Amino acid sequence: MTEADRAVDVDVIIVGASLSAAAAAKRLVDAGLETVVLERKKLPRHKICSGILSPRGHRFLLENFGPLPRSVLHEPTSCRGVTFHFPSMRRLSMDFLSGPTPHLYRKQSDYWAIRRSGAEVHDETSFVGLETSTKRQVVHALHHREPRTYRARWVIGADGPASPVIRAVYPDYHQQIPWFLVGQKFHPIEHCALDPDYFHFWFHPKLGHYTWSHARDDKQIVGVGFDLGKNFHREQQKVVDYLRTQHDVRLGPADDDEACTENFGLSLINRYVFGKGNVLITGQAAGFLNMMAEGMSCALHSGAISGEAVVEASRSTVPVQTIYRRMIASEVKRCSDQWNPLMIAFRQPHEADFKSAVAELPRREQLGLVTEMLSFIRLYAKLKWGRQIVGQAVARMFRGGYPSERWG
Numbered sequence: 407m408t409e410a411d412r413a414v415d416v417d418v419i420i421v422g423a424s425l426s427a428a429a430a431a432k433r434l435v436d437a438g439l440e441t442v443v444l445e446r447k448k449l450p451r452h453k454i455c456s457g458i459l460s461p462r463g464h465r466f467l468l469e470n471f472g473p474l475p476r477s478v479l480h481e482p483t484s485c486r487g488v489t490f491h492f493p494s495m496r497r498l499s500m501d502f503l504s505g506p507t508p509h510l511y512r513k514q515s516d517y518w519a520i521r522r523s524g525a526e527v528h529d530e531t532s533f534v535g536l537e538t539s540t541k542r543q544v545v546h547a548l549h550h551r552e553p554r555t556y557r558a559r560w561v562i563g564a565d566g567p568a569s570p571v572i573r574a575v576y577p578d579y580h581q582q583i584p585w586f587l588v589g590q591k592f593h594p595i596e597h598c599a600l601d602p603d604y605f606h607f608w609f610h611p612k613l614g615h616y617t618w619s620h621a622r623d624d625k626q627i628v629g630v631g632f633d634l635g636k637n638f639h640r641e642q643q644k645v646v647d648y649l650r651t652q653h654d655v656r657l658g659p660a661d662d663d664e665a666c667t668e669n670f671g672l673s674l675i676n677r678y679v680f681g682k683g684n685v686l687i688t689g690q691a692a693g694f695l696n697m698m699a700e701g702m703s704c705a706l707h708s709g710a711i712s713g714e715a716v717v718e719a720s721r722s723t724v725p726v727q728t729i730y731r732r733m734i735a736s737e738v739k740r741c742s743d744q745w746n747p748l749m750i751a752f753r754q755p756h757e758a759d760f761k762s763a764v765a766e767l768p769r770r771e772q773l774g775l776v777t778e779m780l781s782f783i784r785l786y787a788k789l790k791w792g793r794q795i796v797g798q799a800v801a802r803m804f805r806g807g808y809p810s811e812r813w814g
């Protein structure tokens with residue numbers, strides 16, 4: 407018997423066993439579609455993440471998968487909100503609008519969610535290629551270096567930033583988009599003046615595009631994000647030194663670190679990618695990630711929408727891409743709004759109360775804060791897509807929508 411004869415035949419193959427996959431799988435399994443999830447790593451698998459789930463993401467998990475077991479949480483088990491820090495040492499603390507939200511231990515939470523979706527999961531099985539047609543998609547995978555073949559009517563790529571499924575559908579996509587390096591180190595704490603109940607973020611042009619710190623399991627995480635090309639250890643040490651001299655944070659040498667490349671900023675320039683034909687792309691692979699690098703909530707929601715689009719397509723003659731693009735529009739607006747400085751200033755796209763926190767400051771402080779934020783935003787505007795950022799922001803504010811996405 408050949409490998410093709412042994413092929414597994416199902417309705418839907420989902421690539422990746424993370425949160426977007428769990429959400430998509432839940433919709434598909436509930437609708438009675440036979441669904442197999444392929445995950446390249448052995449489950450439960452490690453996932454680099456701060457794990458601060460937004461209130462909307464928390465509601466999604468509760469409504470779809472039930473109460474979160476203690477084993478899927480880190481210590482502290484929840485986070486009250488976000489504190490922004492500025493070069494002048496101004497600080498702005500914002501609580502999440504609906505109260506503290508879970509601090510997820512991604513290795514366990516993702517495994518819990520995918521099991522609760524009810525889908526069949528094949529771990530240690532890497533997607534390596536795809537042959538597409540209108541009727542059947544043939545997925546090639548490797549399990550312990552042995553080839554495996556799957557046939558499905560629909561394929562959902564829920565495979566994160568590097569998305570091999572996108573590579574199969576749009577071979578040059580990854581060369582067209584900006585890439586960032588994001589890394590964090592875990593430090594023993596000698597003394598830390600940062601409130602452990604908050605996620606701390608620095609709007610400091612000299613520290614990098616994305617600089618954060620928070621407490622986890624008796625350690626202090628210090629992380630940095632910047633455009634590719636700089637040295638992670640040097641950039642991270644700069645932040646550790648800054649925290650020591652400016653924030654009274656004394657940390658021991660890190661006993662663990664991790665870094666990865668991220669497709670940070672696609673939602674900022676509205677360059678989402680949703681797939682082609684019967685291949686759908688969802689979660690962070692599709693470009694969903696907000697300004698705070700908060701991507702779990704939009705991964706869950708976009709994943710669920712991709713599943714719903716397939717369910718609807720299975721019951722109609724309308725092409726699945728038409729359905730998916732119609733349904734995903736609300737999520738696109740929500741995620742892009744969370745980047746948009748005009749929306750942030752005049753509406754409430756985030757779930758922490760930025761406007762009330764600013765309103766509580768004296769007028770002079772408010773002006774100082776706006777000046778500091780603008781000088782930080784200039785850092786982004788200097789990037790090669792600065793003009794597009796401004797164009798997108800204005801189009802959304804005054805025309806009610808973002809210009810249509812360029813890919814897929």
Ligand SMILES: Cc1cc2nc3c(=O)[nH]c(=O)nc-3n(C[C@H](O)[C@H](O)[C@H](O)COP(=O)(O)OP(=O)(O)OC[C@H]3O[C@@H](n4cnc5c(N)ncnc54)[C@H](O)[C@@H]3O)c2cc1C
Nearest residue numbers: 422424425426446456457458533565566689690700701702
């Ligand atoms: C340092 C850091 C901190 C973050 N902090 C937060 C935070 O506090 N809050 C928040 O909401 N978000 C945060 N994020 C973002 C969040 O982690 C992601 O946006 C979210 O995990 C995206 O989920 P996803 O389901 O789209 O894909 P992913 O979580 O990226 O999962 C993709 C899955 O696909 C699998 N896969 C990849 N290739 C293959 C293949 N060839 N075959 C089979 N499987 C494959 C991977 O192993 C993985 O399991 C952070 C990200 C980073 C890097």
